[in-house]
Amino acid sequence: MTPSSWRRSLLWPMLRKEFIQMRRDRLTFALLIGIPVIQLTLFGYAIRTEVRNLPTVVLDESRSSDSRSLISVMEQTQNFRIAGQAHSRDEVRDWIESGRARAAIVIPPDFQRDLKRHRTAYAQVIVEAADPLASSAAISGAALAASVRVNAILDPRSTRSPPVEVRVRPWYNPALRSSVYIVPGLIGVLLSITLLLVTSIAIARERERGTFEQLVVTPVSKTDIMLGKLLPFVAVGYIQMTSILILGRVLFNVPIRGSVLLLYVLSLGFIVANLGAGLLVSTLVETQLQAMQLSVFFLLPNILLSGFMFPLDAMPRVAQWISYALPLTYYLKILRGILLKGVGINALWHETLILIGFATALIVVSVKRFSKTVT
Amino acid sequence: MTAGTVSDRPLEQPESASAAVHTEKLTKVFGSITAVDGLTFDIGRGEVFGMLGPNGSGKTTTIRMLCGLLKPTSGAATVAGFDVKTQGEEIRRNIGYMSQRFGMYDDMTVFENLDFYSSLYGLGGDKKRKRMDELLDTQGLRPWSGQLVGTLSGGWKQRISLACAIAHHPAILFLDEPTAGVDPAARRRFWDMVYELASGGTTILVTTHYMDEAARCQRIAFLSRGHLIAIGTSEEVTKQFGQPTIEEVFIELQRRDEGVTA
Incomplete structure (x- = not known):
């Protein structure tokens, strides 16, 4: 038997052993399968970065059938929950300042008249944006939701220019549902957790229990030990990714606009x-x-600073610098690019190259260190 | 090897080397600490050789060098005729290793552990199955073959560990405190097994803290602070130190060690 064929033949027992253990370790296995479901539900349902049911005060100075229908349509978008009526601008300010309302719909007196004359009718939406999460998304969401519905209802009455002006037009996620934004990111976060946390624990477990010591005195090569440990988790990662994609599609109707094959590659x-x-x-x-502790130390900045939960633009400069040093930052761009925008490799080669750079550097350093610690 | 010779041993085992283990001024330095200092000794084929010494005397470092896991700082050593500096992989194919931690996977069955380690030693197909059957029977593991190792007692883990370590008929078997934490009956049984292996031509290098076990070795070597202090039969060693028993020698050595430290 030549040395190379000997070496190849030992990877298979390593892999088989790993799958036997994975099957036995019910808790970890359940976690690997369960984490995507729990996280998806958590982030998809519970954590909402978009604003819904915003307590809203209405100042209807038009007091017309058109203004009332506009208000009811806006209420139907579920972005707004009408909390009360105001009778003056000062009262609107009062509602918002006191926190009883976080948004206001203001319809000027000449709203119906402008519509009847086929002129652009203006309605104002005020959003209290002190909460940074509610800020830009809430404002554009409110305006868009309103204008889209209003157009649909009011359009038949005007064959010419749209009667309600649209200033904000967010792309890719017209409903501004955060699940659409969160779910692709969740793939990146979960892959990080599985690959980093579970892998490092799996190797540490061999050290702790003394089986590592036993492995290194057998003819199995360091490469086979490493590959045997790492490859199964590549498979687990892809399985997780697939299940999140499917769940995201089924539960939250998250679009898959680009090539899934490209995403997998x-x-x-x-x-x-x-x-x-x-x-x-x-x-x-x-x-x-x-x-576990060290992995969490690595994972936290990834989750907080990669743009998964908070937009990069909104971060202080130092946090942005850190985010540039995180592989997840670039992977999120790939995920959202392919899934939400449907872009191809042309738009993503920059991120791809950076990730390849990260991968090469991390593997070179870790393999070097691993080889040393084997002895 | 002549054609027609019946042998279970791996083919690459050279016939020329007379000693199973040979070391020549073997030295290992970690930073400012000399863990093993100029060790020279031979272990003959089929010999049961004991290595004794207080904790930190350099036993484990020596074994690690002999397994080809640690490169000696200076000096030389051959194991089964292979150079520890350059032929680590050949050495690992020809040795078995068992430590007090047993190195078995608790979440795998007896059978799966045996299967796994046999595969790592290059056994496959019918050959592997035959050898596994043999080991399950000789070690009395058959009834427990489907049992998770984690559910078994120390004595049984020890048997499985030994079975895995000898799956490939190693020329040399390294036993690093193999009986730590098992009951006297299991220890006695273990030593019967060791003698059986040795009578079959397997060389045994064993480290231990049990003096009755040391007395069972054909020759013993005393290590202290990385130096080889004494080597020979237990009678020779006790005579050399003017002590009645090996235990007294051990305690005397430990006292000297601590005296140097203090």
Whole structure:
């Protein structure tokens, strides 16, 4: 048997062992399958960065059938929940300042007259944007939701220019549902957790239980030990990714506009980068607990600063710099680009190259360290 | 190897080397600490060789170098005729290793562990199945074959660990405190097994803290602070130190060690 064929033949038992253990470890297995479902439900339903049912005060100075229909249409968008009526601008200010309302719909006296004359009729929506999460998304959401519905209802009455002016037109997510924005990001976050946390713990467990010591005195090569440990998690990562895509589509109607194949291919760079990070973590720790703590230390900035939860533009400069050092930042652009915008590789080569760079650097460093710690 | 020779041993095992293990001024330095200092000794084929010494005396470092896991800082060593510096992989194919931690996967069955380690030693197909059957029977593991290792007692884990370590008929078997934490009956049974292997031509290098086990070795080596202090039969060693028993020698050595530290 030549040395190379010997080496190849030992990867298979390593992989088989890993799958036997994965099947046995019900808790981890359940977590790997369960995490996507729980996270998806959590982020999809509970955490909403868009504003819905905003308590709204109405100042209807037109007091016409048109103004009343506009208000009811806006209420139907569910962005607004009519909390009360105001009778003057000062009263509107009062409602908002006191916090009883977070938005106001103001319809001027000449609203119906302008419509009848086929002129652009204006209605004003005021959104209290002190809460940064409610800010830009809420404002544009309110305006858009209103204008779209109003157009549909009022259009037949005017064959010419639209009677209500539309200033904000957000792309890709017309309803501004945060689930559409969150779910693609969730793929990146979950892949990070699985690949970094679970991998580093799995390797630390072998060290802790002394099986690592036993492995290294057998003829199995370091490469086979590493591949045997890492490859199964690539498969798990792809399974998770697929299940989130399907769940996101079924539960939240998250679009898949671009090529799924391209997404799977470009994901490999991100997956390898995270496996490298997981391997690196495993070389820095002695126990599973330490592996978990160090992984969380790596994961937190990824979740908070990558643009998964908060938009990069809204971050302070230092946080933005950190975000440039996180693979997830670039992977999120790929995910959202392909899924929401339907873009191809042309728009994503920059991110792809950076991810390949991350992957190469992390693998080189971690493999070097791993080889040292084997002895 | 002549044609027609019946042997279970791997083919690449050279016939020329007379000693199973040979070291020559073997030295390992970690930073400012000399863990093993100029160790020179031979272990003959089929010998049961004990290595004794207080914790930190350099036993584990020596074993790691002999397994080809650690590169010696200076000096030389051959194991089964292979150079520890350059032929680590060949060495690992020809040795078995068992430590006090047993190194078995608790979440896999006895059968799965045996299957896994046999595969890592390059066994496959019918050969593997035959060898596994043999080991399950000789080690009395058959009834537990489907049991998760984690549910078994230390004595049984020890048997599985030994079975895995000898799956490939290693020329040399390294036993690093193999009986730590198992009951006396299991220890006695384990040593019967060790003698059986040795009579079959397997060389055994065992480290232990149990003095009765040390007495069972054909020769023992005493290590202290990385130095080889004494080597020979237990009678020779006790005579050399003017102590009645090996245990007294051990305690005397430990006292000297601590005296140096203080």
